[in-house]
Amino acid sequence: MSNTVTHQSSSLSAAEKQKLAKQTQRHQQIKKQVRQKSALATQDCHRVVLLTGNGKGKTSSGFGMVFRALGHGQTCAVVQFLKGDAECGERNLLEQLGVKVITMNTGCSFKDGYCAEHERVRTQQVWQQTLPLLNDARIDVLLLDEVTYTLARKHLDVDDMVAAIQARPENQSVILTGRGAHRKLKQIADTVSQVNNVKHGLEQGLKARKGIEY
Amino acid sequence: MSNTVTHQSSSLSAAEKQKLAKQTQRHQQIKKQVRQKSALATQDCHRVVLLTGNGKGKTSSGFGMVFRALGHGQTCAVVQFLKGDAECGERNLLEQLGVKVITMNTGCSFKDGYCAEHERVRTQQVWQQTLPLLNDARIDVLLLDEVTYTLARKHLDVDDMVAAIQARPENQSVILTGRGAHRKLKQIADTVSQVNNVKHGLEQGLKARKGIEY
Numbered sequence: 001m002s003n004t005v006t007h008q009s010s011s012l013s014a015a016e017k018q019k020l021a022k023q024t025q026r027h028q029q030i031k032k033q034v035r036q037k038s039a040l041a042t043q044d045c046h047r048v049v050l051l052t053g054n055g056k057g058k059t060s061s062g063f064g065m066v067f068r069a070l071g072h073g074q075t076c077a078v079v080q081f082l083k084g085d086a087e088c089g090e091r092n093l094l095e096q097l098g099v100k101v102i103t104m105n106t107g108c109s110f111k112d113g114y115c116a117e118h119e120r121v122r123t124q125q126v127w128q129q130t131l132p133l134l135n136d137a138r139i140d141v142l143l144l145d146e147v148t149y150t151l152a153r154k155h156l157d158v159d160d161m162v163a164a165i166q167a168r169p170e171n172q173s174v175i176l177t178g179r180g181a182h183r184k185l186k187q188i189a190d191t192v193s194q195v196n197n198v199k200h201g202l203e204q205g206l207k208a209r210k211g212i213e214y
Numbered sequence: 215m216s217n218t219v220t221h222q223s224s225s226l227s228a229a230e231k232q233k234l235a236k237q238t239q240r241h242q243q244i245k246k247q248v249r250q251k252s253a254l255a256t257q258d259c260h261r262v263v264l265l266t267g268n269g270k271g272k273t274s275s276g277f278g279m280v281f282r283a284l285g286h287g288q289t290c291a292v293v294q295f296l297k298g299d300a301e302c303g304e305r306n307l308l309e310q311l312g313v314k315v316i317t318m319n320t321g322c323s324f325k326d327g328y329c330a331e332h333e334r335v336r337t338q339q340v341w342q343q344t345l346p347l348l349n350d351a352r353i354d355v356l357l358l359d360e361v362t363y364t365l366a367r368k369h370l371d372v373d374d375m376v377a378a379i380q381a382r383p384e385n386q387s388v389i390l391t392g393r394g395a396h397r398k399l400k401q402i403a404d405t406v407s408q409v410n411n412v413k414h415g416l417e418q419g420l421k422a423r424k425g426i427e428y
Contacts, residue, residue, distance in 0.1 A: 064278030069425030211283030
């Protein structure tokens with residue numbers, strides 16, 4: 001490996017080498033600052049991560065963290081709020097891996113059968129199933145997917161949710177996803193990302209694609 | 215299930231029931247519009263998805279889509295640009311699942327050993343390994359993680375990259391991640407999300423956490 005580097009580097013011009021040397025120096029300076037900042041980061045506590053905004057990537061990111069944690073041998077659970085009974089690639093894989101997945105399963109809200117009253121009842125049932133998970137120290141990472149809508153639609157009480165999240169076990173991280181997150185969720189989150197839509201294939205006549213959108 | 219719904223609904227006041235009925239009506243109207251728009255989406259072609267911006271969630275989202283595709287039985291591959299040799303949960307799991315992962319592995323850039331010349335050589339080697347993947351019709355989803363930095367640091371040529379991505383097989387979707395994406399990557403992407411940092415645990419003295427950050 002180091003031979004290859006030497007060989008290929010020798011084909012660079014003096015100007016190119018100088019440019020790269022400057023890049024190294026600049027990079028090392030930036031990294032020194034980052035390192036100094038990182039040294040101040042000493043608390044290794046559990047986390048609340050909130051992914052909100054109208055762009056693609058919130059749910060994928062939440063599931064990505066679950067799979068990352070599984071790769072470290074951690075225990076995870078997933079609650080899918082407001083999701084229908086459509087095929088879902090990540091749920092298929094999680095079930096193969098023995099991960100508990102609770103799905104609200106009120107049917108696809110894009111169909112005419114949508115009923116807010118039924119949704120509210122079902123949301124509250126699923127929340128009752130979520131509470132024991134938020135109290136279970138065996139779970140390292142708990143994903144509450146699309147949970148923001150339950151507050152926006154006033155099916156659940158934000159203070160109850162905040163209290164349950166804050167009372168969770170010391171090792172448990174919680175990931176919350178969904179558009180238009182309540183300001184109280186933003187307050188209790190340690191990390192908040194706003195995923196903005198710059199452009200989306202669906203707006204350009206592209207159908208939702210298996211493996212990408214669902 | 216429907217019994218429970220009836221039972222719980224009957225405990226609602228008339229005012230609450232009316233509010234929920236209005237919510238149903240409003241929701242159905244919105245969904246009708248979405249459905250009309252979706253009906254115009256007829257092309258089920260492969261996708262270029264770009265996740266950029268400075269917030270947490272780009273890489274997690276990219277890996278989330280890979281796991282989603284695996285859950286559908288699709289074939290995936292991952293190239294990690296600019297990643298060190300540190301432990302990585304998602305790589306552990308992907309390797310267990312038999313997914314090809316190529317890692318640049320130039321060591322952690324936060325350590326003093328960083329050298330732009332070495333990085334450039336290694337980037338070009340990894341790009342040579344990436345080209346056959348971009349040409350392999352067996353791969354449904356290809357993640358090029360942190361690939362934007364290879365252009366920002368001028369280790370690779372943007373036009374070469376764009377040409378290789380555009381010439382890929384008809385079934386192959388490509389996911390690109392990293393801060394400060396080149397405008398030409400934004401142009402060729404079907405879906406672009408800008409992941410903005412609202413707040414980050416690391417800024418508040420919290421150490422990078424296993425299962426969440428790595």
